[in-house]
Amino acid sequence: MAGKRILLVEDEPNIVESLRFILEQAGFEVDVISDGNAALASVIADRPDAVVLDIMLPGMNGFDVLRAVRGDTKLASLPVIVLTAKGQPNDRKMAETIGATAFITKPFSNAEVIECVRSHAGS
Amino acid sequence: MRQNLTGYKIRSLRREAGLTQASLAKKAQISASYLNLIEANRRPAAGALLDRIAAGLGIDRSVLDGRAESRMVEALEEIAADPAVAVAPRPVAAEQLVSDHPDWASFVQRLYRGYLEQSETVMALADRLNRDPFLGDSVHRMLSSVTAIHSAAEILQGTERLSPSDRRRFLDIVSSDSETLARTAKSLVEFIESTHVRMRSVTPTEAVDAFLFESDNHFAEIEALTESFRSQAQDRESVEDAAARAVKLAGGRMLDIDPFALPESRRFAILRHWALVCGHEVIEAVLAAHGTLSPEARELCAQALHSYAAGALAMPYGPFLEAAETWRYDIDRLARRFGVSYEQAAHRLSTLRRPGQPGVRFAFMRSDASGFVTKRLPLTNLPLPRHATACPLWAVHGAFQSPGVTVRNIGELPSGDRFLFFARAIDKVPAVAGRPRRLLSVMLACNADEAGRVIYGDGLQHEQAVVPVGTVCRLCRRPDCRHRQEAPLVV
Numbered sequence: 001m002a003g004k005r006i007l008l009v010e011d012e013p014n015i016v017e018s019l020r021f022i023l024e025q026a027g028f029e030v031d032v033i034s035d036g037n038a039a040l041a042s043v044i045a046d047r048p049d050a051v052v053l054d055i056m057l058p059g060m061n062g063f064d065v066l067r068a069v070r071g072d073t074k075l076a077s078l079p080v081i082v083l084t085a086k087g088q089p090n091d092r093k094m095a096e097t098i099g100a101t102a103f104i105t106k107p108f109s110n111a112e113v114i115e116c117v118r119s120h121a122g123s
Numbered sequence: 124m125r126q127n128l129t130g131y132k133i134r135s136l137r138r139e140a141g142l143t144q145a146s147l148a149k150k151a152q153i154s155a156s157y158l159n160l161i162e163a164n165r166r167p168a169a170g171a172l173l174d175r176i177a178a179g180l181g182i183d184r185s186v187l188d189g190r191a192e193s194r195m196v197e198a199l200e201e202i203a204a205d206p207a208v209a210v211a212p213r214p215v216a217a218e219q220l221v222s223d224h225p226d227w228a229s230f231v232q233r234l235y236r237g238y239l240e241q242s243e244t245v246m247a248l249a250d251r252l253n254r255d256p257f258l259g260d261s262v263h264r265m266l267s268s269v270t271a272i273h274s275a276a277e278i279l280q281g282t283e284r285l286s287p288s289d290r291r292r293f294l295d296i297v298s299s300d301s302e303t304l305a306r307t308a309k310s311l312v313e314f315i316e317s318t319h320v321r322m323r324s325v326t327p328t329e330a331v332d333a334f335l336f337e338s339d340n341h342f343a344e345i346e347a348l349t350e351s352f353r354s355q356a357q358d359r360e361s362v363e364d365a366a367a368r369a370v371k372l373a374g375g376r377m378l379d380i381d382p383f384a385l386p387e388s389r390r391f392a393i394l395r396h397w398a399l400v401c402g403h404e405v406i407e408a409v410l411a412a413h414g415t416l417s418p419e420a421r422e423l424c425a426q427a428l429h430s431y432a433a434g435a436l437a438m439p440y441g442p443f444l445e446a447a448e449t450w451r452y453d454i455d456r457l458a459r460r461f462g463v464s465y466e467q468a469a470h471r472l473s474t475l476r477r478p479g480q481p482g483v484r485f486a487f488m489r490s491d492a493s494g495f496v497t498k499r500l501p502l503t504n505l506p507l508p509r510h511a512t513a514c515p516l517w518a519v520h521g522a523f524q525s526p527g528v529t530v531r532n533i534g535e536l537p538s539g540d541r542f543l544f545f546a547r548a549i550d551k552v553p554a555v556a557g558r559p560r561r562l563l564s565v566m567l568a569c570n571a572d573e574a575g576r577v578i579y580g581d582g583l584q585h586e587q588a589v590v591p592v593g594t595v596c597r598l599c600r601r602p603d604c605r606h607r608q609e610a611p612l613v614v
Contacts, residue, residue, distance in 0.1 A: 012267045014296045018274035021289070025282070056263065085266040106270040110277045 004121045005029045007048040009039040009065070010083070011057055015106075019052065022110045023117065036060030040068050043075065050101075050121035052113070055084040055091070063098060070099035079120035083108065128192045129173070130164035131222030136180050136187075137162075150179030164218075192221050194336065195228055197506040202235045204597035206609075207242075236329060261311045268304035272297050330420035331427055332499060334413055340487075340500050341476035342431060348405045349435040352397075362436055363390045366397035375400035385553060387464040391433050398432035406432070431474065437463050438471045444482050447472065451578040452483060454547075465549055466565045473500055473567065483576055486542075486568040490519050497563065504540050505568055506594055514593040515606045518546035519566035526550070526562055531579045533571050534592035537600045541571035541589065545579040 006023055010016050011034040023030045031048065033039045036057040043051060043065075051069075055062035062082065069075045079101040084091065087105035095103050102116050137147050148158040152175060160166040161176075168176060168187075177184040199217040203209060221228045275293040279285070285293075356365035370378075378396045380389050398406065406428045410421060438461045450456045458468040466489070475482030486505050489498040494512035501507040513519060514534075521530040531545035546566035554560050574580030582588075593599025596609040 012271060014271035014300055015267065015274065017292065017296060018271065018278060021278060021293075022274070085263055085270070106266050107273040108270065110274055110281070 003027075003029060004049040005031065005046070006117060006121065007039065007042060007046070007051045008032045009036070009051060009057065009062070010034065010054045012054075018110070019113065022114055023052075026114045026118070028117065028121070034058070036062065036065050040065050043069055043078070044072070048078075050079040050081065050117060052081050052083050052117065055082065055086050055095075063094060066095070066100060067098050079122075081113075081116055081120060083113070128164075128196065128218055128222060129168050129187050130162045130166075131218060132187055132192065133158075133168065133176055133180070134162035135222055136182065140180055142180070147176070147179050151175040192218075192225070194333075194501075194506075195221050195225075195232065197501075198232050199228060200598060201506075201508065201595070202231065204595075205235075206597075208235070208238070257314060258311075261307055261314070264307045265304060265311075268300040268307065271300040272304065275300075327417060327420035327423050330416060331423045334416070334420075334424045335427065335500055338409075338413070339476050340474050342409055342428065343477070344405050344409055345402065345428065345432050346435050346440050346477070348402055349432055350439060352401070352436065353439055363393045366394050366401075366436065370397055370400045373400050383553060385464065387458075387462060387467065390462065391430075391437065391464070391467060394433035394436045395429045397436065398429040402429070402432050430470075434463075434467060434471045434474065437461055437467065440475070440477060440480075443471060444475055444477075444480065447475065447482055448576075451576060453578045465547060466563075469565050469567055470498075483569050483573045488513070488519055488566045488568070490564050490566070492523050492548075492562055492564075494520065502568070502570070504538075504570075505536075505542055508595045512608075513595060514599065515608065516590055516592040517566065518544040519564045522546040522548040522564040522566070523562060526560070529579060531583065532590045533574065533580070533583045533588055534590050537591075537593060542568045543571055543574040543577060543580045543583065544568045544592075545577075 004027075006028045008016065008019055008023070008030055010019065010032070016032050016034070020030045020032060031042065031046070033042055034057070036059040038059075039051075039053070039057070040060060042048075053062045053065060057065075060068075062084065066080055066082070069078060069080060076099075080099070081102045081104060082095045082100040083104045083106065084095075085106040092103050101120050104112060104116060133147075137144070144158050144162070145155045148155040151158065151172065153161075153172070157166065158176075161168045173187060174184055177187055196217045199220065203217065217228075220231075275296040279290065279293050279297070282289075352365070352369070353362060356362060360368075375396070378392060380392050384392070406425060409428060410416065410424055413424075416424060438457075443457070443461065446457055446460055452472060454465055454468050454472070457463075457472075458465050461468065463471075470487060472482065473485045473487035476484065484502065486502040486507060487498065487500040488496060488507050490496050490513070496508065496513070499507040507513065516532075516534065518530045518532055521532075522528070524530075526548040529545055529547045531543070533541055534544050535541045544566060545568075546564050548562045548564045551561045551563045569577060571580075574583065591601060591604070593601060593604070596607050599607075601607075
């Protein structure tokens with residue numbers, strides 16, 4: 001599983017610290033981007049193995065990033081795990097409708113995030 | 124017409140008195156089978172027969188007229204038609220519930236009022252949570268801090284061989300986000316404590332409606348008070364000057380009146396203030412005689428009585444009734460003659476109910492352009508909606524199409540009862556250039572039988588002029604009405 005590249009799109013520095021730490025501990029390579037537009041550019045250019053995506057981001061929001069990703073046929077099967085404080089049923093439904101692979105609400109347990117990334121990033 | 128409740132009432136009181144149908148029938152000088160029909164509401168009981176039945180039951184005839192019960196039935200039917208609580212099939216006839224279990228009927232009514240009150244509060248709070256950017260932002264910041272603390276704490280607790288530098292890093296995260304969380308929580312608490320959601324209660328407003336209806340919107344004590352005051356006023360002194368002088372003599376505070384208010388509004392404000400200062404004892408006695416009222420309802424009822432007293436002072440009963448009869452209830456003429464506004468004169472007409480000296484009996488309704496009813500006084504056979512918008516064909520709505528002009532029609536309810544409706548949209552406050560006018564529509568309605576006594580009924584007597592109307596869509600049985608906004612729940 002080592003060497004799988006995860007793009008972490010999150011704008012809260014202290015959450016980024018923890019997520020980067022646990023994902024690296026689990027053997028993933030982690031790139032961090034805190035802005036929606038840059039995240040989309042990075043997905044297209046770098047083709048990570050999975051994306052962990054916050055919704056409330058500066059610039060383009062997470063839903064728009066996901067929509068753009070799913071609009072690109074080459075990225076249709078890219079695992080995108082939505083990780084958000086917006087945990088209302090309609091937020092979840094929206095994420096599912098536009099093609100989120102999984103949906104995790106904040107606050108999360110570290111183990112939950114690792115298990116989810118492992119199961120979707122592939123081996 | 125709504126099924127009369129008199130029969131049910133007779134049956135209930137007869138059972139309470141421990142009388143058989145045969146014995147009461149004998150006292151009332153009718154056959155037991157006819158009494159049976161009356162009790163089942165299949166035959167009417169009125170006039171001398173009702174007197175004999177009342178005598179047979181040993182009660183006053185007024186107990187049997189069923190006015191209060193009719194009002195309760197209307198309220199229950201409106202509740203049953205609310206889609207939020209309606210059930211299918213509809214429950215037993217409201218008349219039967221009111222007749223057989225009046226306490227339960229009253230309980231249902233109170234429960235529904237409470238439900239409306241809570242619904243409004245919940246909606247207001249939900250709206251505020253959804254729309255207030257400070258609240259939304261605060262909740263998001265708190266969740267982010269909690270997430271950072273939780274995740275860092277798990278790392279600190281669950282990672283074997285954590286390096287000293289990593290330990291320090293995650294302890295710093297826990298520390299800094301704890302501070303952020305505390306700050307955010309504190310500002311949120313301050314925000315909530317500094318702003319109050321006003322819990323608007325619908326119940327006191329309904330209590331005022333009930334108070335006015337049950338008092339028949341006529342207060343003999345206040346009429347006597349104002350007549351006595353007028354008789355003592357000095358010659359050539361206007362009633363408002365006399366009122367202002369009386370307030371001053373009583374040690375009352377002088378009133379600050381909006382200098383931009385219309386003259387009749389200024390005058391009415393002085394008279395209301397007189398009622399507050401000089402009519403206090405009489406008004407308190409009227410309220411005390413009515414029975415228990417909540418503090419909020421009592422305050423609203425007192426305000427209604429202050430306005431009533433001001434109206435009675437400006438438009439003394441006898442002269443006003445005489446002028447009204449002479450001019451056939453021409454409100455503009457009455458308003459000019461007594462120096463009051465159109466609305467004040469219209470409202471005074473709805474109080475002309477002195478026993479032995481009544482005028483035409485009018486229902487009164489005032490609504491804003493959205494259909495929100497701000498004042499209502501129904502007639503026994505013309506219920507005015509409490510919780511829904513009135514029939515769009517009523518003149519009260521049509522009046523907004525041409526403010527200042529009286530809109531009128533003869534409307535026929537699905538029950539077959541006909542009423543003369545007439546309404547006018549008026550400026551509630553003086554118009555200000557560049558701002559929307561604050562218009563209110565003032566409507567009076569009387570039984571069509573009396574339309575001939577009223578100038579607004581002229582030319583509407585022919586059959587083609589009759590407009591089929593309802594009360595509210597939910598309760599209206601007209602299937603083909605082009606103005607329908609909601610499906611009928613009563614078929």
